[in-house]
Amino acid sequence: MTGAIVGDAGHAPARSIRPIATAGMTIGIGMGGFFDGILFHQxxxxxxxxxxRIPTDTLLGAKVNMVWDGLFHAIVWFVTAAGIALLWRATARPDAVxxxxxxxxxxxxxxxxxNLIEGTIDHHLLHLHHVYERLGVSAWDYVFLASGLALIATGWLMIRASRSN
Structure with missing residues (x-):
C-alpha cells in the first residue's frame, strides 16, 4: 500500500470535508465583512x-462612525486570519478532503x-444602519438578506456537486 494512509484497523481513514468547509466558511464570513465595509462604508x-444612531452629517458624527467602522474592520480581519489558520491546519490533516x-x-x-446575520441583526433588529441609510428600512435591506440566501444556496450546490465527483 504505497502512499496510502492506513488506520488502526488497516483501513484508510474516512475523508472529511469538515476541516476545509469550516475554514472556508470562516474566511467567507471575514471576506463578506470586508466587502460590506469597503464597498458600502468607504x-x-x-x-x-x-x-x-449617530448621523454622519457632522464632523463628530463622522469621526465616531469612523471609529466604529474601524472596530468592525478589525473584527473581520481577525475572523479572516482565523479562517486562514484553519485552512492551514486543514491542509495538514490526512483525512481532510x-x-x-x-x-x-x-x-x-x-x-x-x-449578509444574512449582519443584515438581520444590524439592519432589522438593532437598526444600527441600513444598506442605504437615507432611505431607512427599504427594499435594499431585503435585497441584502436575499443575497445572503442566494450565496448560501450557491455555495451549498457547489459543495454538493464536488461531493458527487
Missing amino acids: ILQVHSMMSA RSGRTLAGSILIGFGLF
Whole structure:
C-alpha cells in the first residue's frame, strides 16, 4: 500500500470535508465583512456602522462612525486570519478532503451567512444602519438578506456537486 494512509484497523481513514468547509466558511464570513465595509462604508459611503444612531452629517458624527467602522474592520480581519489558520491546519490533516470547489462553496456560504446575520441583526433588529441609510428600512435591506440566501444556496450546490465527483 504505497502512499496510502492506513488506520488502526488497516483501513484508510474516512475523508472529511469538515476541516476545509469550516475554514472556508470562516474566511467567507471575514471576506463578506470586508466587502460590506469597503464597498458600502468607504467607496459608496451609503452607510457607516452606526449611521442610523449617530448621523454622519457632522464632523463628530463622522469621526465616531469612523471609529466604529474601524472596530468592525478589525473584527473581520481577525475572523479572516482565523479562517486562514484553519485552512492551514486543514491542509495538514490526512483525512481532510482537498477540493477547490468545496473551499469556494464554503467561502460563499460564509459570505452569505455574514449578509444574512449582519443584515438581520444590524439592519432589522438593532437598526444600527441600513444598506442605504437615507432611505431607512427599504427594499435594499431585503435585497441584502436575499443575497445572503442566494450565496448560501450557491455555495451549498457547489459543495454538493464536488461531493458527487
